[in-house]
Amino acid sequence: MLDIVERNRKIFSNLREEVDCIISIKRNHPNPTFSYITGLVRGFFEGSIAVCRRDDGRVKLITSGLDKVKEEHLDVFVVRKREDVERKVRDLVRDCSILGFDARYTSFRDYRLIRRWAKGKKLKDVSRGILLSRLKKDDHEIRLIKRACKISEKVFEEILDGLKEGVSEREVSLKIDKLVREFGGDGTAFESVVAFGKDSAIPHHIPGMKKLRRNEIVLLDFGARYEGYVSD
Known part of the structure; x- marks a missing residue:
């Protein structure tokens, strides 16, 4: 079971200097630190602000209310007006002298x-x-990583069974994306690499319409993402 309070206390113990709280803002792109200190790995939470305090390890989450939050370890404040967001943040850090950010x-x-x-x-x-x-x-993170690895293994086996002459790199790449989600993943860990023949010598080859020929080398490089953790 995820113990987010203990996780955040560990962060503060690893800091070189005394910091009273850590603040992290989530935008429309991934923010691993926001996810790590809140435990929120699914949902948009665009514009949400997390304030984690040293004194109790708990997280105060300021959000617009567009995302549903059930986690008991979070103190949630739904704020919809921009001026109210600033007022709430100031209130939460009022007694903090030093603020940390990533x-x-x-x-x-x-x-x-x-x-x-x-x-x-x-x-x-x-x-x-x-x-x-x-x-x-x-232990919680290890379980998630193992799950991501298991998904990748199942996808790999399925892809191998489906490789045949005439299939294109792009078709295989799209199938990888589809299978990762079918087997429970949240998506691929990165843009999948599928390369046939001489293109397999290019580590970051972009899959194209090249079709597989008999006795050609096949390069597959992909991973699965599951609840914020990935396999490769």
């Missing part, structure tokens, strides 16, 4: 927002501490 997943625009919300407070990049915490996977 520079790897914080745009310059969001950095300026955080700096405005935390006016008069110190900002620290805590990406190293988060990375150190993520290096050692907990």
Whole structure:
């Protein structure tokens, strides 16, 4: 079972400097740090803000309410007006002197927002501490990675059975994408590589309409994504 509070306490223990809370903003692109400190791996949560405090390890989540949140380890605040978002963030970090953020997943625009919300407070990049915490996977993470690997294995077996003369690289690539979802994955871990013949010498070949011929080498490089974790 996922213990998000213990996970976040581990992050704070890995920080070089004292940080009172960590703030992470989710936009319309993946933010692994947001997912890691909240435990939210599915859903859009665009514009949502997570504030994780050192004193209790709990996460305060400010969201628009478009995504349904059931997790008991989150204190959820539904805020729909922009000015109310800023007011709520200021309130949550009022007694924090030093705020941490992950520079790897914080745009310059969001950095300026955080700096405005935390006016008069110190900002620290805590990406190293988060990375150190993520290096050692907990039991919950290991189960998810194993599940992603199992999905990839099933897809690989299915693809091998279906390889035949005349099939194109693109057809195989599309089939990989389809099978990953059919077997329970959330999508491929990255853009799948399928290459036939001499193109198999290109590690990052983009699948095209080239068709498979007898006795040609086939290169397959793909992975599955499952609840935020991937196989390769």
